Amino acid sequence: MKKNRVAIIGSGIVGITTAFELAQQGHQVSVFDHNQTPAEEASFANVGVISPGYVAPWASPQMPKRVLGDLGSKYASTLISWPSWDQTKWLASAVKNSNVESFWLHRGVMQRLALKSQSRMKEISSQLRLEYERQTGYNIIYRSNKSWQNALDSLSYLSALGINHKVMEPAEFSNLEPALESSTKWVGAIHLPEDEVANCRQFAIALKNECEKLGVEFHFKCRVEPLSPSNPKSLVTSDQTAHTFDQVVVCAGLGSQALVANLPIRLPIVPVYGYSLTALIKEPLDAPRCGLMDENYKVTISRMGNRIRVGGIMEFSQKPQYQHPKAIQTLYKVLDDWFPKASDLSQQIQIWKGARPMLAKGSPIVSSTEVDGVWVNVGHGSSGWAMSCASAQVLADLMEDPARSKDWPELTLKHQG
Numbered sequence: 001m002k003k004n005r006v007a008i009i010g011s012g013i014v015g016i017t018t019a020f021e022l023a024q025q026g027h028q029v030s031v032f033d034h035n036q037t038p039a040e041e042a043s044f045a046n047v048g049v050i051s052p053g054y055v056a057p058w059a060s061p062q063m064p065k066r067v068l069g070d071l072g073s074k075y076a077s078t079l080i081s082w083p084s085w086d087q088t089k090w091l092a093s094a095v096k097n098s099n100v101e102s103f104w105l106h107r108g109v110m111q112r113l114a115l116k117s118q119s120r121m122k123e124i125s126s127q128l129r130l131e132y133e134r135q136t137g138y139n140i141i142y143r144s145n146k147s148w149q150n151a152l153d154s155l156s157y158l159s160a161l162g163i164n165h166k167v168m169e170p171a172e173f174s175n176l177e178p179a180l181e182s183s184t185k186w187v188g189a190i191h192l193p194e195d196e197v198a199n200c201r202q203f204a205i206a207l208k209n210e211c212e213k214l215g216v217e218f219h220f221k222c223r224v225e226p227l228s229p230s231n232p233k234s235l236v237t238s239d240q241t242a243h244t245f246d247q248v249v250v251c252a253g254l255g256s257q258a259l260v261a262n263l264p265i266r267l268p269i270v271p272v273y274g275y276s277l278t279a280l281i282k283e284p285l286d287a288p289r290c291g292l293m294d295e296n297y298k299v300t301i302s303r304m305g306n307r308i309r310v311g312g313i314m315e316f317s318q319k320p321q322y323q324h325p326k327a328i329q330t331l332y333k334v335l336d337d338w339f340p341k342a343s344d345l346s347q348q349i350q351i352w353k354g355a356r357p358m359l360a361k362g363s364p365i366v367s368s369t370e371v372d373g374v375w376v377n378v379g380h381g382s383s384g385w386a387m388s389c390a391s392a393q394v395l396a397d398l399m400e401d402p403a404r405s406k407d408w409p410e411l412t413l414k415h416q417g
């Protein structure tokens with residue numbers, strides 16, 4: 001196949017992995033980003049979970065009840081606070097897609113993508129000896145009998161996917177996580193020994209260095225203007241310079257819709273805010289050994305080297321800078337419930353609010369478009385780190401042979417409707 005000059009817009013985890021796969025295939029790749037370094041936006045301080053069996057659309061059959069239940073409570077996994085008109089339309093679409101059929105269709109696609117991604121990430125990391133913080137093992141802990149029963153009922157699904165897992169009783173679990181606070185009540189836990197929590201930003205930076213060895217050129221501090229309908233493969237950057245390519249791949253997360261706004265491409269992506277707190281571990285013996293997700297609050301506690309990170313929350317609002325007290329309180333509560341002595345919280349803590357680029361159906365869009373030579377790899381929502389390596393492979397395969405879209409029909413723009 002003809003080797004192309006390819007432009008990638010965006011150097012988050014999706015843009016970097018896409019640049020790597022395309023460079024591996026021999027294309028001449030240039031990456032543009034308006035930030036100074038890779039992964040400064042949604043990929044910056046996520047909780048790092050890579051657990052394909054638990055990747056799922058937010059629009060689930062349980063979601064409407066969960067959201068309503070969160071409205072009046074002191075702690076919450078979802079916050080809806082004066083959403084924008086786009087977020088409101090998105091919420092309506094998510095409710096529409098929360099039916100069993102749509103949920104299982106998109107969950108299946110996302111899990112297939114995440115499994116492929118996990119295996120590709122392991123391969124890349126070991127072949128290139130990438131250095132980044134990672135901790136093998138992930139646990140999901142359940143506080144109520146009802147949620148635990150639901151979890152047990154779905155274990156056959158994990159088995160069918162070939163995902164190694166173990167049901168843990170409290171006595172056994174304390175060997176796995178000796179620092180877990182014993183006074184907090186819980187009913188059961190599932191241990192996933194091959195899943196992991198890992199530092200997405202560090203991986204992105206390490207892979208960017210490998211991309212450079214393959215000849216990829218990076219243009220930072222370079223905002224790309226909306227693509228022009230008359231010449232969409234000629235990128236105009238903020239300094240008004242034009243750069244012309246054979247192919248353009250939009251991997252710009254939340255900036256993607258604005259980039260294609262003048263083209264016949266619709267990307268119904270909205271920001272759904274989340275939070276993470278990162279603090280130094282005071283005493284390693286008091287910290288978690290791997291990742292732990294509190295299913296009740298949908299909050300994850302991750303071990304990141306000598307730091308602990310706790311994160312989650314889905315916030316629909318128009319205030320990217322505002323830190324909602326309920327969100328922060330929920331993260332502190334979950335940390336205090338499970339690992340109260342892990343960190344000295346009076347010391348410096350990094351509080352991060354990031355925006356997930358979300359689509360209502362759940363699966364991302366990895367696709368060609370109606371505009372010749374313009375491609376998209378966008379809308380990875382809550383699981384972009386977990387699906388990134390496979391999304392990049394799918395995009396690179398499509399560029400090699402567009403007929404391969406039949407392998408992943410749900411990821412095409414056509415499927416979004």
Ligand SMILES: Cc1cc2nc3c(=O)[nH]c(=O)nc-3n(C[C@H](O)[C@H](O)[C@H](O)COP(=O)(O)OP(=O)(O)OC[C@H]3O[C@@H](n4cnc5c(N)ncnc54)[C@H](O)[C@@H]3O)c2cc1C
Pocket residue numbers: 009010011012013014015032033034035038039040041042043044045046047048049050222223224225251252253254255256259273274275276311312353354355356357378379380381382383384385386387
């Ligand atoms: C609190 C929180 C926790 C999370 N936890 C997890 C998790 O545990 N596991 C998981 O898999 N995922 C998780 N995620 C989701 C994950 O972080 C995202 O899905 C992923 O980072 C999206 O990557 P991206 O490359 O698409 O977007 P981004 O990382 O936002 O990258 C987009 C890039 O495009 C650039 N850009 C945009 N417009 C332009 C333009 N016009 N010109 C030039 N550059 C442009 C931006 O500067 C940015 O660098 C979490 C997210 C949040 C907020």
